[in-house]
Amino acid sequence: xxxxxxxxxxxxxxxxxxxxxxxxxxxxxxxxxxxxxxxxxxxxxxxxxxxxxxxxxxxxxxxxxxxxxxxxxxxxxxxxxxxxxxxxxxxxxxxxxxxxxxxxxxxxxxxxxxxxxxxxxxxxxxxxxxxxxxxxxxxxxxxxxxxxxxxxxxxxxxxxxxxxxxxxxxxxxxxxxxxxxxxxxxxxxxxxxxxxxxxxxxxxxxxxxxxxxxx
Ligand SMILES: [Fe+2]
Ligand SMILES: [Fe+2]
Numbered sequence: 001x002x003x004x005x006x007x008x009x010x011x012x013x014x015x016x017x018x019x020x021x022x023x024x025x026x027x028x029x030x031x032x033x034x035x036x037x038x039x040x041x042x043x044x045x046x047x048x049x050x051x052x053x054x055x056x057x058x059x060x061x062x063x064x065x066x067x068x069x070x071x072x073x074x075x076x077x078x079x080x081x082x083x084x085x086x087x088x089x090x091x092x093x094x095x096x097x098x099x100x101x102x103x104x105x106x107x108x109x110x111x112x113x114x115x116x117x118x119x120x121x122x123x124x125x126x127x128x129x130x131x132x133x134x135x136x137x138x139x140x141x142x143x144x145x146x147x148x149x150x151x152x153x154x155x156x157x158x159x160x161x162x163x164x165x166x167x168x169x170x171x172x173x174x175x176x177x178x179x180x181x182x183x184x185x186x187x188x189x190x191x192x193x194x195x196x197x198x199x200x201x202x203x204x205x206x207x208x209x210x211x212x213x214x215x
Contacts, residue, residue, distance in 0.1 A: 054170060054173060054174060055174055057170070058113075058167065058170040058171065058174060058176075059113070059115050060120065061163070061166065061167055061170070062106065062109060062110060062113075062115070062167065063118050063119055063120035064120055064121075064122040064125075064163075065106065065122065065160070065163050065164070065167065066103070066106045066107075066110075066117060066118070066119045066120075067119035067120055067121050067122045067125070068122040068124075068125035068159075068160070068163075069099055069102050069103045069106060070103055070119060071122070071125055071126065071129060072099050072125070072129070072156070073096065073099055073100055073103060075129045075132065076092055076093075076095065076096040076099060077096065078133075078136075079092050079132060079136075079149050079152070079153065080092040080093050080096070082136050082141065082145060082149060083145075083146050083149050084141060084142055084143070084145070084146055085143070085146045085200065085204065085205050085208075087200045087203065087204065087205070088146050088149065088150065088200050088205060091193070091196045091197060091200050092149075092153070094196075095193045095196075098189050098193070102186050102189065105182050105185065105186055106186075108182055109179050109182050109183060112176065112178040112179050112182065113171075113174075113176050113179050124159060125156070125159065128152070128155055128156050128159060129156075131152055131155070132149070132152035132153070132156070135148035135149065135151065135152050136148065136149065142208075142212065143205055143208035143209040143211070143212055144209045144212050146205045146208070146209065147201065147205050147206055147209040150197050150200060150201045150205060153193075153197050154194060154197050154198070157190050157191075157193050157194040157197065158194065160186075160190040161187065161190045161191060161194065164183050164184075164186050164187035164190060165187055167179075167183045168180055168183040168184050168187055171183055
């Protein structure tokens with residue numbers, strides 16, 4: 001650690017003013033990036049492509065969750081591979097199968113509202129998946145990592161519950177009855193996954209993880 005600090009200091013002193021100028025440029029760029037989206041009053045300036053009505057916001061949110069579910073199909077097997085409790089492995093693998101169906105169900109939702117299925121990167125889900133990976137890196141394999149995997153998975157499920165709840169409410173307002181049924185079906189599955197994860201945590205995993213503290 002000390003060596004790393006020394007190196008940084010050395011490179012800074014070698015580059016002298018240039019380094020400082022570069023830092024200033026980065027800061028200026030970062031500030032410009034923030035201010036370009038925000039007006040003097042602090043309100044966010046809309047992009048030219050911004051949604052004008054609830055329908056557009058609904059479709060945009062569908063694209064977000066479509067990306068998120070596809071990302072989960074890739075992320076869940078890694079979580080299952082790193083879990084050690086059989087209960088947890090089964091819960092994750094079962095939810096992987098459910099998630100694959102949810103991707104297909106979202107395609108039905110797009111179809112039911114007359115839109116082409118398209119994915120748009122969901123920053124929130126990308127962050128939640130990254131957080132799950134960091135938890136795995138920061139824990140030893142075993143009950144403690146299992147508890148961490150449950151924590152990360154529940155954050156993901158809660159994000160999905162909030163998203164599908166909102167989407168179902170938007171679809172209700174828009175009179176998209178077929179979409180409401182499909183979205184509520186997925187919402188129920190996400191809630192069930194959350195309950196199963198809570199049960200897995202309270203039945204054994206958290207207690208086993210606590211035992212590790214006493215070793
Ligand atoms: Fe899902
Ligand atoms: Fe889920």
